Amino acid sequence: MAYAVGQLPGGILADKFGERRILVVSTVISAVTIAFVAAATSAPILFGATTLFGLGTALYGVSRFTALSEIYPDKDGSAIGVTMAAGEAGNVVMPAIAGVVAAAVAWQLGFGIAVPLFALVGVSLWLFVPERAADDESAIDSISVDAVRYIFEEISRPSILLVGLLQILGYSIWQAFTGFYPTYLIEVKEFSPSTAAGLFALFFAVGILVQPLSGNAYDRIGLNRILPILMGLTAVGMVAVSFVQSFWAVVAATAVLSSLLGQATVTLSYITAALPRDIRGTGLGAIRTVYMGLGATSPLLFGAFADRGFFDEGFLVLAVVAAVVSLLSLRIPDR
Numbered sequence: 001m002a003y004a005v006g007q008l009p010g011g012i013l014a015d016k017f018g019e020r021r022i023l024v025v026s027t028v029i030s031a032v033t034i035a036f037v038a039a040a041t042s043a044p045i046l047f048g049a050t051t052l053f054g055l056g057t058a059l060y061g062v063s064r065f066t067a068l069s070e071i072y073p074d075k076d077g078s079a080i081g082v083t084m085a086a087g088e089a090g091n092v093v094m095p096a097i098a099g100v101v102a103a104a105v106a107w108q109l110g111f112g113i114a115v116p117l118f119a120l121v122g123v124s125l126w127l128f129v130p131e132r133a134a135d136d137e138s139a140i141d142s143i144s145v146d147a148v149r150y151i152f153e154e155i156s157r158p159s160i161l162l163v164g165l166l167q168i169l170g171y172s173i174w175q176a177f178t179g180f181y182p183t184y185l186i187e188v189k190e191f192s193p194s195t196a197a198g199l200f201a202l203f204f205a206v207g208i209l210v211q212p213l214s215g216n217a218y219d220r221i222g223l224n225r226i227l228p229i230l231m232g233l234t235a236v237g238m239v240a241v242s243f244v245q246s247f248w249a250v251v252a253a254t255a256v257l258s259s260l261l262g263q264a265t266v267t268l269s270y271i272t273a274a275l276p277r278d279i280r281g282t283g284l285g286a287i288r289t290v291y292m293g294l295g296a297t298s299p300l301l302f303g304a305f306a307d308r309g310f311f312d313e314g315f316l317v318l319a320v321v322a323a324v325v326s327l328l329s330l331r332i333p334d335r
Contacts, residue, residue, distance in 0.1 A: 002051045004292035006058025011066075011285020013059065015278070018132040019067035020125065022059050027122035029056030031115050038111035062285045067129055069272045069280070074219070077269040081215020084265050088207040154276055155283045159333055163223070163270050164287050166332075169325050170263040171295035173234070173318050176302035177260065178203075180314075188311050189250060199254050206254075207261035214262030215269060223270045224332045230266065231326035233259035238319035242312040263325075270332070 014022045033056055036049035064083060072079040094114075102110030154160070181203070185196035210230075217226040237257035244250055268284075275283040305314035 001296075002054025003058045003061070004289055004296065006055040007061055007288035007292065008282070008285040010059040011062040011281035011283070011288075014063040014066055014281030014285075019063040019070070019281070020129040020131055022063045023067065023125045023129060024122050026056055026059035026063070027118045027125065029053075029059070031118035031122070032056075034111055034118070035115050038108040038115075062281050062288060065268055065272045065284060066280045069269070070132075070277075071130065073273075076273055077215035077218035077265065078212065079215070080269050080272075081212040081218075081262075081265045084215075084261075085208045085211040088204045088211065088261065091204045092201055092208070151279050151282055151286070154279060155286060157274075160271060160274055160287075162328065163267050163274075163332060164291065166227070166325050166329055167264065167267040167271070167287070168291040168294050169321055170231070170260070170267065171291050172298035173321055173325075174260055174264075175295045176298040176314070176318060177238075177257070179299040180302055180306060180311075184306075184311055184315075185250070189245070191247070191250075195247075199250065202251065203254050203258050204261070206258035210258050210262045211265045214265045218266045218269055222334045223266050224330055224334065227263065227266050227329035227332075228326045230259045230262045231322045231329065234263070235319045235322035235326065238315045238322060242315040242319075260322075 010022065010026075030053060033049050033053040037046065037053060040046035040049055065080060068079040068083060069076045098110035098113065101113055155164075178200075182193075182196040182200045185191045185199055186193055189196075191199070214226060214230060233256050237253050237259065241250060241253040241257065244253055271287060272280065272284055302314050302318075305311065305317070
């Protein structure tokens with residue numbers, strides 16, 4: 001919740017003070033708050049530190065996209081794809097490292113190893129991310145009715161609204177799928193917990209390849225050609241996983257489902273590039289807050305299906321939603 005709520009303030013601050021400063025501030029806040037998580041001695045401290053950590057990392061969420069779009073205007077999809085793939089690599093590698101450290105020494109150190117890494121990244125960001133030009137102006141230097149009206153008009157353009165809708169639907173699929181896939185593999189497919197965890201890791205591991213390839217394809221052929229393929233494969237994977245039973249068939253279906261991870265690379269690249277420079281952070285932050293907030297409800301709905309014995313049918317519903325996204329994406333104009 002904190003991460004979703006923090007997107008809009010993060011975008012406003014990026015427009016006002018520049019991406020480099022906000023990226024560095026984000027890493028500093030993250031380092032300090034994760035240290036408090038590691039040192040927490042009570043539930044209130046743990047919850048408070050975790051909430052602040054979510055807000056701190058939220059500042060990073062918008063600024064990375066707007067910074068990359070500014071630095072690589074003709075290859076923004078590729079740059080964003082590589083960056084998001086790095087995140088998937090972290091999803092695969094970091095929990096394993098932290099688990100080993102926690103088991104060998106103490107669980108607090110499993111979190112604590114992130115503190116010097118955040119510090120190193122913060123210094124690197126300050127050294128390598130260009131400072132915004134001094135004559136660049138932000139439309140939100142002062143909050144006014146005209147500024148709010150201007151922001152609303154820009155994010156309400158038909159192409160941005162449609163891609164924003166696709167992002168809401170795609171994020172909802174992602175939330176429901178990642179929230180329940182391991183449980184589904186254990187309860188319905190009757191795999192062991194370790195096997196389910198391995199298949200879940202495979203989903204993210206294949207995503208390390210899918211995201212940069214999706215970003216590069218976006219740069220080359222556009223959203224309206226690559227997104228229908230990605231979401232079409234996602235729909236096929238959702239249908240397949242609800243019917244197949246053998247281990248290797250589920251492995252194949254899981255690999256196909258990793259196409260879902262390329263969706264956000266494409267849609268967020270499009271939205272970022274389509275927004276005017278003077279409100280790019282604010283506009284993207286507002287859109288991210290909305291789709292994250294709405295998308296967070298999808299696990300509740302999917303869980304209600306699962307509790308009533310309709311686990312397979314839940315995946316078929318996700319397949320239908322993915323197919324709708326695939327068809328609607330054909331209507332998006334080239335940027």
